[in-house]
Amino acid sequence: MKLIQKHFSLYLMFLPIFLYFCVFSFYPLIRGFIMSLQEFRVIGDRPFIGLENYKTVLADPMFWQTFKNTIIIGGGVLLVGFIAPIIVAVLLNEVLNMVFKRFVQTVIYLPHLFSWVVVGGIWIFMLSPDGGLVNSFLTAIGKERVHFLADLDYVRDIMVLSATWKDMGYNCIIYLAAIVAINPTLYEAARIDGAKRWHEIRYITIPQLIPTMKIVLLLNLMGILRIFDQIFIMRNPATANKVDVLMVYIYEKGILGFQMGVAAAASFIIILITLLLVLITRKVTKYDME
Structure with a gap:
């Protein structure tokens, strides 16, 4: 209480934020957890049924298929989307022309500002078999047109690449900010010892980025099971079995099928798996929140 009285103004400023999260999070x-333990009805009582909704979810083959798709697509986005911004940030840091450097930063950051409705539309247009940019190039060099978004061999890779393309600029700026914060005397000492640019990148830049990498990895890891907008925009009946993810499963069960209890149970399974992944990652990377 003494601490609260001492910093009362700060706690008062924090109160609206606390209330916001209480009401909306x-x-x-x-309520969702309670719903997952009930037989949901719009009108009338909602009888308590224990873990029956969870058993229904775990016994559903479609749940496991979407779980597999989520791990494959989300894991690909996590891996490619983690490595690509580091490479781009390191390369941009070596660019001496500031005008060109800022232009490239702006261009690669722009997709992050657009919703998946816009980004998905861009990719659907580029990959369209009728007049799409990619297929126009293929026909120009004598190749056959490919319906990429309806081809099971390409569709998952396209989901990974499009997601990486959208968010790469945002993560790249985070790494660039971390590179700027590196003590320049480290580079000066390395040059005195005869280090080349590659040695500076390998032994100074990359090691100094490791704390930032851990933070970005944790943030991205918390979202790999919650992929929805991209898949919902870019999926089609021909590839649904290959790209439908857990959030699409919840959407179909809860919104379309109106099985709110089952959808809530599936949601909490996702929360538990995400929490487990984060804890394992923190343990493996030895990431300390302090």
Whole structure:
């Protein structure tokens, strides 16, 4: 209480934020958990059925198929989307022309500002078999047209690449900011010892970026099971079995099928798996929140 009295103004400023999360995050979370233990009805009582909704989800083959798709697509996005911004940030840091450097930063950051409705539309247009940029190039060099978004051999890779393309600029700026914060005397000492640019990148830049890498990895890891907008925009019946993810499964069960209890149970399974992944990652990377 003495601490609260001492910093009362700060706690008062924090109160609206706390109330916001209570109303829009913690309360829906508690209500959703209660719903997952009930037989949901719009009108009338909602009888308590224990873990039956969870058993229904775990016994559903479609759940496991979407779980597999989520791991493959989300894992690809996590891996490619983690490595690509580091490479681009390191390369941009070596660019001496500031005008060109800022132009490239702006161009690669722009997709992050657009919604998946816009980004998905761009990719659908580029990959279209009728007049799409990619297929126009293929026909120009004598190759056959490919319906990429309806081809099971390409569709998952396209989901990974499009997601990486959209968010690469944002993560790249984070790494560039971390590179700027590196003590320049480290580079000066390395040059005195005869280090080349590649040695500076390998032994100074990359090691100094490791704390930032851990943070970005954790942030990205928390979202790999919650992929929805991209898949919902770019999926089609021909490839649904290959690209439908857990959030699409929840959408179909809860919104289309109106099985709110089952959808809530699937949501909490995703939360538990995400929490487990984050804890394992923190343990492996020895990431300390402090």
